[in-house]
Amino acid sequence: MLGPALLAASRSPRVRSLVSTSRVSRGLVDRFVAGESASDAVAAVRALTERGLAVTIDHLGEDTTERAQAEATRDAYTALLGRLSDEGLAGSAEVSLKLSALGQALSGGGSSFALENARVICAAARDAGTTVTLDMEDHTTVESTLAILRTLRADFPWVGAVVQSCLYRTEADVRDLAHPGSRVRLVKGAYREPRTVAHTSKAEVDSAYRRCLAVLFAQGAYPMVATHDQSMIEAATRLAAHHGRSGDDYELQMLYGIRTAEQERQVGMGRRVRVYLPYGSDWYGYFMRRLAERPANVAFFLRGLVSR
Numbered sequence: 579m580l581g582p583a584l585l586a587a588s589r590s591p592r593v594r595s596l597v598s599t600s601r602v603s604r605g606l607v608d609r610f611v612a613g614e615s616a617s618d619a620v621a622a623v624r625a626l627t628e629r630g631l632a633v634t635i636d637h638l639g640e641d642t643t644e645r646a647q648a649e650a651t652r653d654a655y656t657a658l659l660g661r662l663s664d665e666g667l668a669g670s671a672e673v674s675l676k677l678s679a680l681g682q683a684l685s686g687g688g689s690s691f692a693l694e695n696a697r698v699i700c701a702a703a704r705d706a707g708t709t710v711t712l713d714m715e716d717h718t719t720v721e722s723t724l725a726i727l728r729t730l731r732a733d734f735p736w737v738g739a740v741v742q743s744c745l746y747r748t749e750a751d752v753r754d755l756a757h758p759g760s761r762v763r764l765v766k767g768a769y770r771e772p773r774t775v776a777h778t779s780k781a782e783v784d785s786a787y788r789r790c791l792a793v794l795f796a797q798g799a800y801p802m803v804a805t806h807d808q809s810m811i812e813a814a815t816r817l818a819a820h821h822g823r824s825g826d827d828y829e830l831q832m833l834y835g836i837r838t839a840e841q842e843r844q845v846g847m848g849r850r851v852r853v854y855l856p857y858g859s860d861w862y863g864y865f866m867r868r869l870a871e872r873p874a875n876v877a878f879f880l881r882g883l884v885s886r
């Protein structure tokens with residue numbers, strides 16, 4: 579129960595201020611976030627690729643409230659893509675975008691504005707020789723995000739989708755998205771969702787994850803299996819063997835700083851593993867979701883806060 583409570587509390591400005599300014603946060607943030615600058619991100623990408631890992635980079639930021647902020651995010655992505663290309667890293671590092679950071683929720687045409695910003699980033703990714711994946715946020719954004727995905731794919735067919743097995747709608751979305759050449763990241767879902775739209779028990783979310791995986795492999799999509807759950811990883815590798823997929827015909831994805839030994843073990847077995855690498859100063863929302871996923875992380879963090 580700690581996870582949902584923490585996600586709810588994280589919306590309080592007082593909690594935000596306490597967590598953002600605490601020195602206790604810093605140590606734990608460093609475990610999940612690669613640093614604040616593009617140079618920090620590039621250095622982390624280099625270190626990961628030297629260990630045989632691929633990367634998808636997230637410039638942290640969400641819930642943008644001003645157009646200028648969204649444009650700054652867009653420009654940070656295009657500059658980062660230029661650097662990845664210059665430093666010979668674009669072959670193994672792509673970027674992940676949150677459309678809310680590109681202005682999706684702004685009134686008066688936020689969706690079109692986010693689409694245009696995403697289009698600029700996709701063009702920069704194409705020029706750099708890499709790809710883009712659109713992260714999925716809470717259920718209220720799914721329809722708009724999938725509409726933007728469809729529009730972008732007309733020009734950039736390699737844009738990756740993300741679907742969340744916790745949502746009831748996702749199995750139908752997966753059937754639509756799972757065609758050959760379609761890059762689809764399957765996650766369980768990191769947002770606190772009402773039971774009117776989402777499974778609430780872990781068992782139901784896990785069963786839905788397995789069903790979605792089966793469809794992605796069977797219908798010929800390129801599955802991006804994003805999970806730290808060993809039983810889901812094993813289900814994916816069994817499906818890959820069943821469908822005759824080689825190690826580069828699908829990929830496993832895990833978050834930066836989580837199960838790093840397993841990331842390397844999978845690479846050692848010839849599988850493609852991509853690490854989701856966040857960087858930037860706006861780490862609060864991302865950090866709180868990682869805490870909420872694991873009671874041990876929260877307990878460690880709270881002990882540090884109260885003992886100061």
Ligand SMILES: Cc1cc2nc3c(=O)[nH]c(=O)nc-3n(C[C@H](O)[C@H](O)[C@H](O)COP(=O)(O)OP(=O)(O)OC[C@H]3O[C@@H](n4cnc5c(N)ncnc54)[C@H](O)[C@@H]3O)c2cc1C
Nearest residue numbers: 713714765766767768804805806807831832833854868871
């Ligand atoms: C590459 C990647 C991209 C993602 N993109 C999105 C997205 O666009 N939208 C979205 O809603 N969600 C996204 N997520 C988050 C996802 O939805 C889950 O919230 C998260 O992955 C935890 O679920 P799990 O599949 O690892 O399984 P769980 O059942 O939550 O965890 C399985 C095991 O993994 C380990 N573990 C999981 N989380 C943590 C943690 N924070 N700290 C330490 N250990 C942990 C624990 O050992 C745990 O027992 C992404 C996840 C990954 C890996």
